[in-house]
Amino acid sequence: MTSTDLRPAPSTAPAAPPPVALAARLAGIRGSAIRDLLTLTARDDVLSLAGGLPAADLMPRERIAAAADRALRSPAAVQYSETAGLAHLREVVAGHETGRTGRAIAPADVVVTSGSQQALDLLARALLDPGDPVAVEDPVYVGALQVLQAAGAEVHPVPLDADGMCVDILAARLGAGFRPRLVHTVSSFHNPRGVTMSQERRRALAGLAERYGFLVVEDDPYGLLAFDGTPPRPLAAHGERVVRLGSASKVLAPSLRVGWLVAPPVLAAAVERLKQSTDLCGSSLTQMITAELLADEPWFAAHVDGVRRENRDRAAALTAAVDAEFGAAVARSTPAGGMFCWLEFADGTDTTALLPTALEHGVGFVPGAAFSVDAAADGGPGLRSAARLCFATYPPDVLTEAVRRLARAADGRIGQ
Amino acid sequence: MTSTDLRPAPSTAPAAPPPVALAARLAGIRGSAIRDLLTLTARDDVLSLAGGLPAADLMPRERIAAAADRALRSPAAVQYSETAGLAHLREVVAGHETGRTGRAIAPADVVVTSGSQQALDLLARALLDPGDPVAVEDPVYVGALQVLQAAGAEVHPVPLDADGMCVDILAARLGAGFRPRLVHTVSSFHNPRGVTMSQERRRALAGLAERYGFLVVEDDPYGLLAFDGTPPRPLAAHGERVVRLGSASKVLAPSLRVGWLVAPPVLAAAVERLKQSTDLCGSSLTQMITAELLADEPWFAAHVDGVRRENRDRAAALTAAVDAEFGAAVARSTPAGGMFCWLEFADGTDTTALLPTALEHGVGFVPGAAFSVDAAADGGPGLRSAARLCFATYPPDVLTEAVRRLARAADGRIGQ
Numbered sequence: 095m096t097s098t099d100l101r102p103a104p105s106t107a108p109a110a111p112p113p114v115a116l117a118a119r120l121a122g123i124r125g126s127a128i129r130d131l132l133t134l135t136a137r138d139d140v141l142s143l144a145g146g147l148p149a150a151d152l153m154p155r156e157r158i159a160a161a162a163d164r165a166l167r168s169p170a171a172v173q174y175s176e177t178a179g180l181a182h183l184r185e186v187v188a189g190h191e192t193g194r195t196g197r198a199i200a201p202a203d204v205v206v207t208s209g210s211q212q213a214l215d216l217l218a219r220a221l222l223d224p225g226d227p228v229a230v231e232d233p234v235y236v237g238a239l240q241v242l243q244a245a246g247a248e249v250h251p252v253p254l255d256a257d258g259m260c261v262d263i264l265a266a267r268l269g270a271g272f273r274p275r276l277v278h279t280v281s282s283f284h285n286p287r288g289v290t291m292s293q294e295r296r297r298a299l300a301g302l303a304e305r306y307g308f309l310v311v312e313d314d315p316y317g318l319l320a321f322d323g324t325p326p327r328p329l330a331a332h333g334e335r336v337v338r339l340g341s342a343s344k345v346l347a348p349s350l351r352v353g354w355l356v357a358p359p360v361l362a363a364a365v366e367r368l369k370q371s372t373d374l375c376g377s378s379l380t381q382m383i384t385a386e387l388l389a390d391e392p393w394f395a396a397h398v399d400g401v402r403r404e405n406r407d408r409a410a411a412l413t414a415a416v417d418a419e420f421g422a423a424v425a426r427s428t429p430a431g432g433m434f435c436w437l438e439f440a441d442g443t444d445t446t447a448l449l450p451t452a453l454e455h456g457v458g459f460v461p462g463a464a465f466s467v468d469a470a471a472d473g474g475p476g477l478r479s480a481a482r483l484c485f486a487t488y489p490p491d492v493l494t495e496a497v498r499r500l501a502r503a504a505d506g507r508i509g510q
Numbered sequence: 511m512t513s514t515d516l517r518p519a520p521s522t523a524p525a526a527p528p529p530v531a532l533a534a535r536l537a538g539i540r541g542s543a544i545r546d547l548l549t550l551t552a553r554d555d556v557l558s559l560a561g562g563l564p565a566a567d568l569m570p571r572e573r574i575a576a577a578a579d580r581a582l583r584s585p586a587a588v589q590y591s592e593t594a595g596l597a598h599l600r601e602v603v604a605g606h607e608t609g610r611t612g613r614a615i616a617p618a619d620v621v622v623t624s625g626s627q628q629a630l631d632l633l634a635r636a637l638l639d640p641g642d643p644v645a646v647e648d649p650v651y652v653g654a655l656q657v658l659q660a661a662g663a664e665v666h667p668v669p670l671d672a673d674g675m676c677v678d679i680l681a682a683r684l685g686a687g688f689r690p691r692l693v694h695t696v697s698s699f700h701n702p703r704g705v706t707m708s709q710e711r712r713r714a715l716a717g718l719a720e721r722y723g724f725l726v727v728e729d730d731p732y733g734l735l736a737f738d739g740t741p742p743r744p745l746a747a748h749g750e751r752v753v754r755l756g757s758a759s760k761v762l763a764p765s766l767r768v769g770w771l772v773a774p775p776v777l778a779a780a781v782e783r784l785k786q787s788t789d790l791c792g793s794s795l796t797q798m799i800t801a802e803l804l805a806d807e808p809w810f811a812a813h814v815d816g817v818r819r820e821n822r823d824r825a826a827a828l829t830a831a832v833d834a835e836f837g838a839a840v841a842r843s844t845p846a847g848g849m850f851c852w853l854e855f856a857d858g859t860d861t862t863a864l865l866p867t868a869l870e871h872g873v874g875f876v877p878g879a880a881f882s883v884d885a886a887a888d889g890g891p892g893l894r895s896a897a898r899l900c901f902a903t904y905p906p907d908v909l910t911e912a913v914r915r916l917a918r919a920a921d922g923r924i925g926q
Contacts, residue, residue, distance in 0.1 A: 172763035378764075
């Protein structure tokens with residue numbers, strides 16, 4: 095595929111082929127700025143802090159290989175399987191979710207999906223009609239924005255601060271008549287902002303969902319990776335109108351393509367029906383592997399502990415380097431889990447303009463504007479001078495070098 | 511999950527929860543009669559000819575385990591991967607498709623999907639607006655019908671006969687002003703009807719697509735399983751307005767969840783973008799396994815040869831048993847590949863009514879009415895007295911016993 099093919103189609107339809115108005119349809123789907131950047135940062139000479147890639151060196155490849163070998167002794171590991179997910183995996187996930195939320199989650203409440211991204215897509219297709227209002231955090235998880243835009247939803251941004259979504263601002267809008275169908279949040283160790291919603295705000299948001307009849311989608315891929323070993327209490331612990339999305343991608347491996355949603359049975363059944371026409375079922379092989387690894391509780395606890403400790407060390411290396419290199423020129427988040435650190439340049443540096451210089455200096459990041467809900471507005475000054483750095487992908491010494499390169503790029507820019 | 515949860519939601523919205531009008535949305539998605547039947551036929555005492563399950567005993571489990579082990583020596587096998595599919599797999603598929611179609615297929619023309627079902631779903635979402643007219647074969651592959659209905663398309667049935675889709679009937683409708691966006695066909699060894707479209711009709715259909723500007727979706731999971739070892743020449747060999755869907759499910763294993771579409775680059779790029787928001791990417795692990803097995807041409811050819819020979823023997827056992835048990839009371843298709851044999855009861859037996867009796871006698875099948883495009887019309891007398899039997903799942907002796915049970919059920923019914 096040439097690089098030309100990757101670009102969004104022009105907004106006017108081409109003269110002859112394609113047979114239908116693809117270009118017009120494509121214009122409705124916001125291209126992922128991050129994906130395009132990943133293409134740029136995939137060069138061997140670039141240390142990319144841009145991708146949201148968990149550390150492949152921490153993933154349990156040998157254990158996965160052993161589990162695959164065991165699974166493949168059974169014909170079930172090669173055959174089609176239940177659309178909602180293997181019964182054993184649903185039981186294991188229900189057990190984990192019961193432990194996390196303190197609520198009795200039944201296997202019937204769980205639908206296994208192709209990563210939690212598919213759970214989000216199926217939910218949006220099940221719940222939303224074009225024009226339906228929804229609320230998201232701003233800056234936003236781009237994968238959620240894409241899904242909601244593809245469903246034709248009217249997407250309303252709610253600001254974030256150090257305690258997560260500004261639920262008071264949402265409450266004021268609800269009081270003024272705003273009636274979203276659903277509210278999406280990355281409640282813990284936010285992507286891209288790094289913050290975690292306070293328990294007080296979680297309780298308030300769950301209450302608003304009850305009062306105004308909307309659904310909260312709690313997207314929680316990072317919760318288990320709390321640096322202090324204490325995952326934040328889920329939003330779903332505070333009320334029943336919360337659909338939880340979980341994933342094996344950050345705690346085991348993305349290539350398993352195992353995510354899940356936990357929802358009331360009528361909604362779980364709707365998602366299951368949609369999944370049937372979407373891709374029939376997930377992989378029985380990777381689901382058997384995942385079930386074995388999640389069900390081996392002592393092993394899984396030790397494994398997650400290892401990942402979170404290493405992530406903590408990586409975050410510490412990254413933030414130490416940022417402080418050493420930039421000092422007061424950059425304000426940064428203090429990661430407490432997850433994979434991301436958020437920088438804001440005090441002098442209003444346009445990070446989108448900085449990126450090409452950074453790539454020349456051999457380092458990649460994602461400019462804050464890429465996470466703006468309103469692409470046209472580019473996120474305003476706050477996002478325009480921000481950057482998301484992923485600290486999970488590389489070991490500490492590489493992160494230190496990457497930040498050094500970023501500082502040189504910023505200096506170089508000033509010197510130009 | 512209780513059996514109640516599997517049933518379609520009622521057509522009126524429940525009083526309190528769910529928060530939004532799920533039931534109304536569900537009413538727009540036709541539940542799969544086949545899926546519900548599979549639930550019934552999953553009992554241990556029932557020999558089910560109902561499912562479209564390839565033979566798990568013929569799938570190369572040891573080879574898959576060895577390939578998994580090899581793949582997992584590389585960190586790439588656990589990480590996120592390219593949305594359009596691993597480059598190596600796209601190359602291998604492009605090579606195979608070039609060989610099949612006699613046209614130069616580039617890797618950029620290939621998008622790897624989660625089974626070919628996802629290819630169909632993404633295509634429908636990329637190409638169709640609600641109300642857009644499309645044409646399908648009648649009886650129809652239910653998975654295609656579900657996708658097209660979920661996209662809100664206006665689905666027009668075109669009859670099938672022993673030479674596949676009645677392209678002359680489609681041509682007459684096109685002449686009268688019918689303008690479909692796309693026409694879906696299972697061109698070879700049709701599911702459920704078992705027939706294969708003649709080369710003359712393939713040429714004619716490709717020509718109509720050029721003349722009237724629609725896209726043909728050639729759904730071809732079974733082509734390689736031609737009993738005589740000569741896969742039918744694809745429809746895509748006859749024209750450029752044909753999107754081909756292929757799959758590893760029937761020639762390797764469904765649990766790999768590897769399918770693909772071959773389309774012009776602008777359409778492939780649109781599908782790739784939609785896939786990104788749908789599930790980010792497929793599994794690098796199962797794609798690496800699939801690429802290794804497809805690329806090992808001598809092994810793959812021998813493997814497919816073994817599967818098609820065994821399928822041929824199974825089909826022979828099934829049809830011999832049908833002839834011996836039913837004689838002139840049943841007309842049947844003569845399978846030449848694929849997985850299905852189609853029966854029509856000469857006396858107009860209502861096969862939907864026969865099914866419960868058959869299950870009592872320990873055998874399952876899918877009644878013809880389940881494949882009707884117009885569910886309300888129930889397919890008319892032709893489909894109402896028909897049945898789809900899958901001959902791929904069991905070895906010959908079990909198939910013989912299953913048909914014996916079916917004959918006893920039909921006799922028992924007559925005797926009641």
